[in-house]
Amino acid sequence: MGVAATVTDGPKGKPSLVDLTTLVGDDLQAVNAVIIARMQSPVAMIPQLAGHVVAAGGKRLRPMLTLASAQLCGYRGRRHIGLAASVEFIHTATLLHDDVVDDSELRRGLASANAVWGNKASVLVGDFLFSRAFELMVEDGSLEVLRILSRASSVIAEGEVMQLMTANDTGTDEAAYLDVIRAKTAELFAAACEIGAVVADRPAADAAALQSYGSNFGMAFQLVDDLLDYSARQITLGKTIGDDFREGKITLPVVLAYQRGDEDERRFWRRTLEDLDQAPGDLDHAMELLKRHGALADTVAMARHYGDLAVQALATLPAGAERRIMAELVDFCVERAF
């Protein structure tokens, strides 16, 4: 497909994002231009607050998935640009509402928008970006894309509410945890990939394969993300370590350690995560328990499992640089765990 991409190793010989960035770089610049242009409003606080979140950057992982999927499908037009921006707007709106919800103080290493502008503004600017996402889809004009992304949006909201219901509940089991991340994270990854096939007008089987890739990749991504909250590596990513712990969020490492712990340990988890009665040293103790019970290792294993499914889902799609890079991207994200 005419893209000369070479495998470039990351600093430690590990997979990196360099290939993906090379593959979709020009398109991503165009997406960023659309994002900047369409977050404008005569209401000054909107571009200020949205700019804080959007320009802080982030990985732009979800729009890159749309771009790469469209390229993999041999798409040659421009529709994927606006739709990738739409995907990022949905994600940004979710982040804004999530920060309000979680009272987070840091996002991507900077003060979160709600800490600077207040919860009120974060909710409303999130609503604005969400609406803008739909305006972009309407301009594109595909009812199929609108169907995919409006469904994804309501599933994401369901996932966020499920997460709220499992928060501070140490009785949460693995199945409930997986339901939450499938809805709140994997659904948008899946939709971002699927619409790449839709704009390229590919058969339903290709759309389904990309949907499956995105969904399984999203699961792996969130598992690693949840793991990293108990990893010193988080600090190098500009995030506070132990955010989930302090909020009493129930993620897979905790689910496993709780199930495998004795009554003393379970009392510890209930005090810290249910009652949010936390003292200095509790996070260290939590990390020690996670390690003792192999909870981190098993979370990585689960991430690998979903990562493998994601890569396998690509098998029926055209071989080439795009497919190879999308497979390596999964490895890159799973390798973040180390």
Next chain:
Amino acid sequence: MGVAATVTDGPKGKPSLVDLTTLVGDDLQAVNAVIIARMQSPVAMIPQLAGHVVAAGGKRLRPMLTLASAQLCGYRGRRHIGLAASVEFIHTATLLHDDVVDDSELRRGLASANAVWGNKASVLVGDFLFSRAFELMVEDGSLEVLRILSRASSVIAEGEVMQLMTANDTGTDEAAYLDVIRAKTAELFAAACEIGAVVADRPAADAAALQSYGSNFGMAFQLVDDLLDYSARQITLGKTIGDDFREGKITLPVVLAYQRGDEDERRFWRRTLEDLDQAPGDLDHAMELLKRHGALADTVAMARHYGDLAVQALATLPAGAERRIMAELVDFCVERAF
């Protein structure tokens, strides 16, 4: 158009909603059924919280506008049902986010959802309903309707942010106040009416006339609503009087009284609305000042002005029971002010 509607006076010989309810009653029952069906989710908290807000009822004014507009345009199909439900979902999502924003404790005479379930759940269930609104539009399949309502949604969010920026700012002038209510209220009224013409496949001039009716009606409606927050009649509507005052919201009555007040009075407004330093008796004093400066009377006059524009906008549309009832509805809402 085959609808035999009789003018039925309200209890005190004033206009009532009886005619409108007669006109759209069967359709409204169908809309309510769609609302109940589509707010369901396997995530139990969603129908619980949404049901609290949706079933609490409210006037269903916006979906009734869609139904009446479609009927006025001679529409005979069923598409207006789902779209009216979509309009109500957008409105409900806005209410949920508005309650979070304003820390309201009462909504339609009941505890607001955020007071019962918390801000977190209100934000997320609002997001769910907003997404559901778009799913309903996608099922309808009209890109024109999607264009109108996605645009309305982003304008509403802009209006809510504008309102946030003018809150506690006694320097807000009449023009800024009107910009806020045009965006946060009139836009959805306008869209609700316009889509009635779109489903009926009427010429653009009819859609524009209904859009103008809805927009001007929305202005009148919000002016009266803001007035009522300083009126004892509010209590009979199940709302707390003085909500806006306690939050330091700057509405037209206050804008006028501030501009017309002496330096002592302005100090009073700044202390109570900017510093939110309020003591018992302040609300009474505020109401006394509004009365002294004719601020309430002039707000009613402004509402009448927009109400007249709304009725005039109907002139080019087919005469009949529907048009008469839609005109009377405006009168009913303005008469609420007394």
